[in-house]
Amino acid sequence: MRKQLTQKIVPIVLSIAMLVVAGCSSNASNSGNATGEGGSGVPIVKVFKSHMGIGSMPAPDDPHVKYIADQTGVQYELITTPPGSEPSEYLNLMIASDELPDILRPIGGVEQTLIQQGGALPLDELLPEYAPHVWESIPQEAWDIVRSASPDGKIYYVPKVFLVPERAPLIRKDWLDKVGMEMPTTVDEYVEVLKAFRDKDPNGNGKADELPTSGREFGRWMDHLFAMYGVAMWEGYPEWDEYDGKIQYAGTTDNMREAIKFIRMLYVEKLLDNETFLNKGEVWQAKINNNLVGSWYHLPANVRDRYNAMLTQAPDAYIAAMPLPKADGFEAFVTQKSMGEPEWMIPAAKQDNAANALKLLDFFYNPENDEFVRFGLEGEQHEVQDGRKVILPPADNKPLALGMKNLTTADDMNKRIEETYPEDQQQMVKDMFVVSTADARQIAGDGLPASVYEGFPDIQSHKLFQEVLTKIVIGELPLEAYDEYVKKWNASGGEVVTQRVQEWYEKVKK
8 A cells, every 4th residue: 555645735715817818928028038048048947945944045156056056057046045034935925926836845734726727837848858767767766756736637736745754763872871871662761761851950060950842933953752642743743644544643543642641741840841842843852952851853864063063962872762651552653654755846837947946956967967956067066085074064154055855765865974974973973864764654644635625724834733832831731622623623624635635645646
């Protein structure tokens, strides 16, 4: 049986007429120069991405930009959200104001709005011709999932494919050693570990400042606490998975009720950071980096900079993946979404520049360019130390590295670890993937099209769930409020959405 994926969306008002006008105006304004050109006559491709890291926007004369242009005949122009803006709202405004990029990474479910209203370009014939490495490297199963997300069965986006678990419960192994405890195997043992982290000063600074475990506002990025109770979660959003023999929203299950009860207890006992529901992402990350958090949930592949920051205060710090502790009566698992999540799409209004956009994308999927994709240029993104390439740390005054590939196999990940981590850190990270892979399970909702949420914005945004979770955990509502929330969720469109999801799942299974 094949499993699929959930996408969360924020609905936008987008008319077919607006997209048609956008397409006409694009064609008219580019008459004789449909692609748009840089000063050297090289076609320009505007690439929209959000959630960029530290760094400045690369200018046309940036060596990284120029190298890609030399290799592809296309100039990569990166576009992203202004500081402080909400990414999905900003993308929606770009579309509504006819400021369309040539290729975009969809967020907030915009891909389904564009597909349904004729604003997305079908890629079935274009991919083999202009992006053969993309076409051939993505598994057929992933393309089938993409087709299942469109009413006409066409390919409207390039999917993300991640064939190893991306996320894992992490724990400070050095803290375990300092409090004289083993890796917990049950929920009760995990609670005892958290109490020791709280009471026995494992960071060694003489202060009672340890946060045994922590999360972020809206209950995000603490998926390990839900996973112990068999709840499918993705960065704090409940997903769709099989419960009682049929696909259901994990946010309304008995499993979720028990998980919230458990998390509420951790909060009361100050085993969960009591600022969790106030923590912005950067604040949460700073607490981890500054040697204050003992157990958390994040990305093993991205641990390098965080670990190095940790080492400045704790030279013996060691991060391990924690096998999920077992709760009686529940099947613990780490949620895995491997394929089908929208990664790149081209607006129909930009079809005249689609060939160039796909040529640019194909450059990053070409195995011959793997080393450049990982390391960039010497002196810009990496330096050579003792004959080995070492990636330079990001900085506000350094241009962002340009990338577009989001396809990872186990071999890719091992190579990435070996080529981008110091030798003394490589085994630590590889061991994390061994543990997380053993606990990971691809969920039934992997590949679920966001169109199932049409007409029900509160269901799409998980607003109802986040509200009841927060209020129960901090004590503003009793646990019994969860049962009322489930009734409200069903009455507010949950029953309709569930029916749509179950119909989609039956079609996919066939």
